[in-house]
Amino acid sequence: MEEGRMIFISGGVRSGKSSFAERMATELHLQLPNTKLHYIACGVASDKEMTERIARHQKDRQASNANWETWESPYDVYKIASSFGKTDILVLDCVTTLLNNYLFLREMEDAEQVIQQIWKDVSNLRNTGAAIILVSNEVVHEIPSSSELVQRYQYILGKLHQQIVGEADSAYLVEAGLPVCMKGEKR
Template structure:
């Protein structure tokens, strides 16, 4: 079975990447006559995060096509029971998913563990692509600034950077969103 279309969208914090990703998902759903599915990886960790989640939910409620939402902070393959070959899935966001997979009580941040988390996320993305028509992955661009003053931050940045490279390598399209403006980095413009 052929894998679903893959679109990668990254940008800095509050760059407009999630709004762009939602518009892109709607565009795909209209083109492919598909259904919209939001794979939320965020957890309410403070008031600001709760407000952001609520704003995103309200924005999706105004969509001309209804969104189905699944909330999986880890183990994203669990979405499999909720989707089908007509699903356009928006995974928001990879950075949060990586955080959730890495941070937990007693988790050793050793190379073997980081490698297993990397594989788990990539395998999860590939499994979702086998069951849907399109997957849009949103992530934060964190590795443009030097963060190597701390060994953990170095390992985290390296893992995120490698995830970005692997996903973009497989992606049909990739965008960097800056100040609300999406910049196409990969993929041809469809006529």
């Protein structure tokens, strides 16, 4: 099966990475005829802040005048891969939330098993032939924590980022709303 283009976008909290990903997807959509835009939302409204964040992202997509189809998928994203075709453009927001959901909703403890599961999700989406834009947070720049849970989280996320960037066609780091191309062609 033909693999689609994969773009990785990371940055800190509130860095503008999701907005950049949505703009990039919309630009690709305008350049390529007969494409559909899909937003794969991994967030779960577990508290007031997350509920507000989800509402803000939904409002931003509605205001973009692009025709987004949203898929709520907190984990096991591979199960919806068959819903997409090779002319689709997918935005998965976000890898860190997906990781959180496997660790805390699914209560997966084995780091390698979590990495394999998320890679299964990403690979199945990419194998549809669609263009996929993966959004993630940069949290591994922090001082190493004494907490075993935080150390495991940083280990998993660092390994995932390396694996994704290794396979990605391009990778961006967004800071203060400014995207910096780290790999591939600058958009």
